[in-house]
Amino acid sequence: MKKILLSLLIVLLISLPFIVKSQYFLSLMITLFIYVVLAESWNLLGGYTGQVSLGHGAFFGVGSLVTRLLWINKVPILLSLPLGGLAAALLAAIVGIPCFRMRLAYFPIGTLALSMIALLTVSNIFIAAGALSPKLLKSYEIFSRYYLALFIVIVTIIIIYYLIRSRPGLAIVAIRDNEKAAAAIGIKTLKYKTLALLISTFLAGSAGGIYAFQHVSYYYDAPFDLTWSFTPPLTTFIGGISTIAGPIVGSICFLALSEIFAVTLGEVHVLIFGFCFILIVLFLPGGLLSIKTGSHVKKF
C-alpha cells in the first residue's frame, strides 16, 4: 500500500510541470525541495548521529557560492552543482571535524559560530550582487531547475534511506544513543561521525547549488543568512526527528503555512505564524508525525 502511494507521488511530482504551468508554483516547489534536501541532510547529522548542528547555513552557502561562481563562468550546472557540494564537504572536513572535539552540548553553538563567521566573511568579501547577465537571463527556464531539484531530492532520500539501514548506519545511530557505550564496544566513533558529517554537508551544499541555479539575482551573502541554519532543525523537530518523513512533513508545513499566511494575511502574517508555531510545539510533543504513530518514540 505504502509503495503504491509512494510511486503515485513520484509520478505526480514528475508530471507536475506539465499539469501546472505557473512559474510561481514551480518556483515554490523548488524552494520546497531545497528545504527538504537541507532538512534531510541536517537530520542525518543531527537526528541520526545526534550531533545537532546549527551551522548548516555555512555549508549551504558555500555550496551555493561555488556553484554560482562556476556556473556563471560557463561550467555546466551538472558539474558545478556537485562541485558545490564537494566544496561544502571540504569545508566541513577542515573546520567541522575539529568541532567534534567539543562537548556535545557545545556543538550547536560552536557550529552556529561557524555559520556566523561564514556570513560575516562573505558579506565583507563579496560585496556586489551576483546577477545573471542578459544572455543567461534569456536562457532561463524553470523546467530544468525543477527536474534537477527533484532529482536531487530523490537521490538524497535514497542515500539516507540506505545509509541508515546499512552497517555504518547502525554505528551512527549507536553513537547517537550513547556515544560512550558505542566507543566501548569498539565503534570508531570519530570515523562514523565524520562520515555522517561529510555526507550531510555534501547534500547541504548541493541544496545550495539548487538555490544558485534557481535564483536570477541575489547578493552572495543571502544563502549564508542564519535562517538557513535555523530552519532545518526547526522543520525537522516539528516534523519528527530521526525519521525520513519527518523533515519532509516539517518542511512542507513550515513552507506552506508561511507562504499562505504571507500571501493572504497582510501585515500580521508572521505574527500569526509565530502563534501557530508555538501552538504546534506545545501540543504536539513528538512532532507532527506523532499524530500518526501516537508516540514520541524515535523511529528509524
Next chain:
Amino acid sequence: MDKRRFFLRAVKAGIVSILAFMVVIGFYGLSLAAPAAPATIKLGCVIPLTGPVSIGGSWIKQGYDIAVKHINADGGVFLKEFNKKIPLEIIYQDNESNPRKTAERMEKLYSLDKVHFFLGGFAQFLIVPQLAVAEKYEVPFIGTTLGSTAEFSRGYKYTFTPFQSEQDQVIAFLDVLDSIPKNQRPLKIAFFEIQEEWGEASGKYLQQFSKERGYQIVTQEKYAIASNDFSSLIVKAKSDGAEALYTNPTPPQGIRLVKQMKELNWNSKITCIMRAADVEAWTENLGKDGDYILHEGGWDFHLKLPGVQKFNEDYRAAYKLNPTPPAGSAYACIQIFADAINRAGTLDPKKVRDAIAATNMMTIMGPMTFAPNGRGQGKYLRLMAQWQKGKDELVWPPDQASAPLLFPTPPWNER
C-alpha cells in the same frame, strides 16, 4: 484527553487541507488570459511590509498610494489602444525584508496576479533581486532607493530608476563644500566606508571627485554592517586631522556613531550621514546631538517644484508627518509610469519600455530623463538637507533651499 485527540485530528485535517490548498493554488495558475480592455492597469510591487526595514516599505507605499489616488481621481491613464481611461491598481506583496522571498513574491505577482508592470520596493539589497526578475520576464520596472551604478551596468533593458546615483550623492556633498568660502573650507575629509556595495562605490567616487576638486581623503576606514563600535575609526580620523566626514551607516549605526563622536569629543566641522539621518526619528532619538548633520534621501519636501505642494498636503493629511524622501521619489515613479503608458498608448511591455526610456517630463523630483542604462537624470537630483534645531531643512541647491547651510558645526562642549 478527548480534547487533545480532537485537537490533534483538527491539526491533521488542517495539514491535509494546507497541502490541498497548495495544489489548488497551482491549478489556479492555469487561469485564462486577460480579456480585451483590462479593468485596471496592474502594477505589482513587492515591498517589506514586515521585518527590519518595514518602516521604509511603508514610506514607499505611502508615496505610491497617494500618486495612484491623484491619477485615478481623473479616471486613470488614457490608453489609445482602448480609447479610454483606465485606472491604476497596485498589488502589494510582502517580502518580509528577505531578499529570497522578494524574487518569489515577484513570481507570484507575475504568474498569479498577472501584473502588467513592476514597481520597486525599498532598500537596495531587497530591490536588486527584483531587477533580474523583471528583466527575465521583460516587464518594465521602475523603482527607487536604488543608487547603484553597478546594478545598472549589466545591460538590462527593462529596469529604470529616477533615484539619484552614488555619484550624484557624492557630488552634492562636494558641491556644498565648494560653496563654503575658501578661507574656511575644510579640505581634509574622512570617509567611513560601510562594507556593502553602496559604501564601496561611494568611496570610489569620493576619491575620484575629491582629487579633481582639491580635497584630500585623509582617512578611509571600513566597517561592517553588523558593527556598532566606531571608536577606532573616530580616533583615527581625529589623529589624521580630518575636518569633514562622509559616511552611509545603517540607522542604528548612525545613532551610535554620533553618540561616540560626542563621547570621544571629535569636532568635525561638517558631517554627512547618509541614510541614517534621513528619518524623522533622527531628531527624536538624538535631540540636539543630531543637529548640523547633513544627509540626503533622494527627494525633499521643501522643493519648490510643480506638484510638490499638493503632494505635501495630501501626505500630511493622511499620515500626520512631513513627507519622507522615499515617499516623494516613489510618487515620481508612478508619475513616470503613467506618462509613459499614456505615450505608448498600449499595455504592451516592449512599447511601454521604449516610452519610459524616452521620458522627458516634469515630476515632483524635477525634470526627468533616463540615461541608456536606465538611471534617471535630472537637474534636482543633487540635493543636501541639514538638521537644524530639530527641523530638517533643505540647504542645497541654493535656488531650492529652505534655509542656509550652518557651517561650521560648533564643538560639542559649546552646544
Next chain:
Amino acid sequence: MLQTLAYGILNGLLYSIIALGISLVFGVMRYLNIAHGSLIILGSYGSLYLFYFKLDPFISLPILMVSLFLAGIILFKLLYSNFVRLAEELRIQKSLLVSFGLMLVIEHGATMVWTSDEKSITPFYSGMSFEVFSGFYVPFIGLAGGILAIIVIIALHLFFSRTYFGKSVIAVSQDPEGASLMGVNVKRAFLISFGLSVCLGAIPSVLIGLQAFSPSVGITWFNKGIVVVMLGGLGNIYGVFPAGLFLGIVEAISVFFFGAPYREITGLVIFVLVLILFPKGLFGRIPE
C-alpha cells in the same frame, strides 16, 4: 588603541550581563531561551516609555526589573512549564522551538506597535565622557553600565551563597531530583529562576536602549550572549564575566590586526578555537 580597548571592556561587560540571563535559565533547567534577546529589547521599549514620562532610564531601572520579572513568570507559566518533566535533550529542543516562536511573536508584535524604526534614548548626559588623560575618554554611560554589571555579579553571588532560596536554586541546577527529595519546591525554583533571568535582562535593556535598538535586533544580542555563555562554560554562571570580558577585549584588539570590518569575525573565530582547544569552555563544569 587604548580607547578601543576601553570600549571593548565595556562591551564585554554588557555581553556578560546578557549571557548571565541565558546561563541562569540553561544552568537551572536546561532551557535554551532564544527569545532572551527579544525580551531585552522589549525592556528597552519599556525604558523608552518611562523616559517619555521624564524618568531617567537608570532611575526607572527598578521598575523595569520588576516588570520584566513578572513578564518572565507569566511567560514561564504559559509556555515553558509543560515540559519541565521531559528528558534533558528534549527539553533543550522544545525550549528552543518555543522560544523561536516567542521571538517571532515579540519581534513582529513590536514592529506592529512601534514600527521597525530605530529608537534611542538620549538623556542629557548622553555623550558625556571623562577625559582621563589627553585623547583618552571613558564614556559616562558605558562606565555606569560597567559598574552596574559588577554590582549585579556581587549581588547574585550573595544571593546564591547566602540565601536559602539561592542555595536551593543551585541545588536544583545540579540535581533536580535530589533537590526535590531534600524538600525543595523544584517547580517554584524553576519559575522564579526564569523570572529572575528575564529580570536581569533589564540592565542590558537600559544600556542597549541608550545606544540604539529596533524590534529585530534581539537575536543579534542573543548571539553575543550565547557565545559568551559557551565560552565561559555551561553550568558555570560566574564564568560569563571573564568570558564576556575576554570576548570584548578580543574584538577590540582584533581591530588593530585585521581592521574594523573583521571585529565580530575574529571574536567568533577565537570562540570556535577556544571551544576546540578547551572542549568544556574556559571554566566549564557541565556534567556529561
